[in-house]
Amino acid sequence: MRLFETIYRLLVGPTSFDSLPYEELHQRFPKAKRAVWEEFVRRLRRLVFQAALDNCRRKLPHASLEDVEERTSQIFAEFYPEFERGEGETLLLRFARVIRNILEDESFERIALRFYYHLPLYHLQDDQQRRFLAALFENGLATAPGKEFGADIADRFQVTLAEARAVLTKGKKRLDEIVKKDFSGEELRELSEGYLPDVEVA
Amino acid sequence: MTKARQHWQVHEEKLRELGFSDRLVGEAVKAEALGLFDMEPSSDLVERTVERCAHLYRELETEPSAVEGQTVTMGSRTAEAMGQVMPADFNQLVELVGNRAKAARLELAYLSQLFEKVEGSESISTLGVMEGLPLACMSSMEYALGRKKRPFVFLENHNLVDPAWWQTDAAFRSMRVACKAVNSIVTSKGIPGAAAVVVLRPKISDYSKEDIEIIRDLIRSSTFDIWWVSYRCAGEYRDKGVMVVGADHVFTLNEKAQDAWHVFAATVEKTDPSLATMHRERIDDLVTHAARVRIGESLSAGMQKVIEKPDRLKGFLQDVITKDVSAVTVR
Numbered sequence: 001m002r003l004f005e006t007i008y009r010l011l012v013g014p015t016s017f018d019s020l021p022y023e024e025l026h027q028r029f030p031k032a033k034r035a036v037w038e039e040f041v042r043r044l045r046r047l048v049f050q051a052a053l054d055n056c057r058r059k060l061p062h063a064s065l066e067d068v069e070e071r072t073s074q075i076f077a078e079f080y081p082e083f084e085r086g087e088g089e090t091l092l093l094r095f096a097r098v099i100r101n102i103l104e105d106e107s108f109e110r111i112a113l114r115f116y117y118h119l120p121l122y123h124l125q126d127d128q129q130r131r132f133l134a135a136l137f138e139n140g141l142a143t144a145p146g147k148e149f150g151a152d153i154a155d156r157f158q159v160t161l162a163e164a165r166a167v168l169t170k171g172k173k174r175l176d177e178i179v180k181k182d183f184s185g186e187e188l189r190e191l192s193e194g195y196l197p198d199v200e201v202a
Numbered sequence: 203m204t205k206a207r208q209h210w211q212v213h214e215e216k217l218r219e220l221g222f223s224d225r226l227v228g229e230a231v232k233a234e235a236l237g238l239f240d241m242e243p244s245s246d247l248v249e250r251t252v253e254r255c256a257h258l259y260r261e262l263e264t265e266p267s268a269v270e271g272q273t274v275t276m277g278s279r280t281a282e283a284m285g286q287v288m289p290a291d292f293n294q295l296v297e298l299v300g301n302r303a304k305a306a307r308l309e310l311a312y313l314s315q316l317f318e319k320v321e322g323s324e325s326i327s328t329l330g331v332m333e334g335l336p337l338a339c340m341s342s343m344e345y346a347l348g349r350k351k352r353p354f355v356f357l358e359n360h361n362l363v364d365p366a367w368w369q370t371d372a373a374f375r376s377m378r379v380a381c382k383a384v385n386s387i388v389t390s391k392g393i394p395g396a397a398a399v400v401v402l403r404p405k406i407s408d409y410s411k412e413d414i415e416i417i418r419d420l421i422r423s424s425t426f427d428i429w430w431v432s433y434r435c436a437g438e439y440r441d442k443g444v445m446v447v448g449a450d451h452v453f454t455l456n457e458k459a460q461d462a463w464h465v466f467a468a469t470v471e472k473t474d475p476s477l478a479t480m481h482r483e484r485i486d487d488l489v490t491h492a493a494r495v496r497i498g499e500s501l502s503a504g505m506q507k508v509i510e511k512p513d514r515l516k517g518f519l520q521d522v523i524t525k526d527v528s529a530v531t532v533r
Contacts, residue, residue: 053241111233169221198226
């Protein structure tokens with residue numbers, strides 16, 4: 001089926017799954033259940049894994065990778081029916097509730113702000129800026145082992161380190177504008193449990 | 203002594219330089235301090251997690267498809283007509299690919315018309331052929347599956363087109379990708395893939411060492427069924443290149459191209475079912491005078507040996523050029 005999906009994605013062209021804001025993710029591709037779900041899991045797996053790791057460490061002194069992955073996978077699986085049903089705008093909010101239910105609030109707090117930043121992030125229209133910043137957030141704002149800041153992103157997207165950093169800088173500026181202009185302060189606070197905006201919005 | 207492990211690292215200062223807030227950077231720094239970057243999820247975690255929910259979305263995917271009854275109209279490409287529906291089965295996919303390719307070709311034709319009176323319209327029209335050919339190939343899948351015939355038949359001519367362009371030119375390469383995709387699908391249903399009959403140059407000395415190397419690479423990586431026919435046996439196709447796509451599309455090249463762009467600029471496209479049938483039959487006849495080079499997914503054992511070394515391939519090429527096909531054997 002992989003070849004078919006590849007052809008499909010080639011033909012669908014610019015509206016790729018990784019360009020869609022969370023609000024539109026499952027509405028724009030109502031029949032592409034698997035591919036949309038895969039995109040959702042791909043975007044958030046590392047952050048959820050971190051929260052699960054925090055929780056496992058507090059509950060199981062010798063938590064193994066398998067334990068943490070099982071917990072991570074369980075969170076996604078329990079959320080799936082919700083993913084299908086609810087409003088796109090509240091997707092992250094509803095997912096956060098499931099994470100809190102399974103892991104407790106304290107573990108969710110470890111990732112909360114980086115988690116909710118995903119909401120404005122996918123409003124970036126520039127493909128490069130969005131992909132580079134999304135990669136940074138998917139990695140929890142950390143850089144791959146042994147690499148300079150931005151070097152893993154430069155490798156992944158086949159650009160120089162200077163180019164990667166320049167795109168990240170521009171993207172961050174644009175992201176600030178989106179936080180200020182695309183959402184009202186109240187709306188953003190509602191959709192992010194008050195975590196965003198994380199700075200004073202003029 | 204335990205070897206020091208390298209972990210993901212939060213570059214606090216760099217993040218601040220980018221303008222991230224203290225709270226945001228602080229959260230990442232705290233996560234690092236708590237060792238939350240020490241453990242890495244497995245590379246197949248996404249796949250396993252997605253599979254875990256498969257029973258839930260499979261039920262939903264069996265609903266009637268939105269592509270059923272879909273028509274492609276110019277200028278009214280809604281999200282559904284754009285094909286933004288993941289097909290649940292093979293037939294839907296083929297229909298979807300066919301419709302998408304047809305729609306894209308119609309749009310190209312429409313755009314070319316718009317540019318007709320504008321300076322540089324020739325280039326736009328050439329661009330239309332360059333973009334349109336791979337799309338036409340993709341749309342030939344429906345024909346192949348419906349009629350159980352080859353999706354397209356290609357009369358390639360080394361006297362008009364340099365084989366190197368299949369490797370160096372982007373438009374030629376996209377043709378190869380389209381061919382590969384189409385061939386994979388139709389052959390998986392037991393239908394023969396696309397065929398290429400190649401008209402060779404008149405003399406072996408017309409081929410350089412580099413040409414032989416390129417031909418060798420192309421044979422190895424091709425997904426076409428390939429035959430070689432000598433210039434003297436090519437009859438009416440000696441100085442012609444033809445591609446018959448599906449039931450009615452015929453692309454013809456009647457002059458030697460100076461470069462890859464020229465191939466598309468000089469190619470004439472016609473939609474004519476009887477012309478398409480005629481070329482399919484004539485190219486089919488030509489195969490009786492041609493040497494078989496490649497059939498199906500892999501090369502025959504004999505051909506494997508021939509292409510192992512350039513001089514063996516050159517010898518085989520020479521035999522095809524100079525001898526009757528019945529006397530040509532794989533050495």
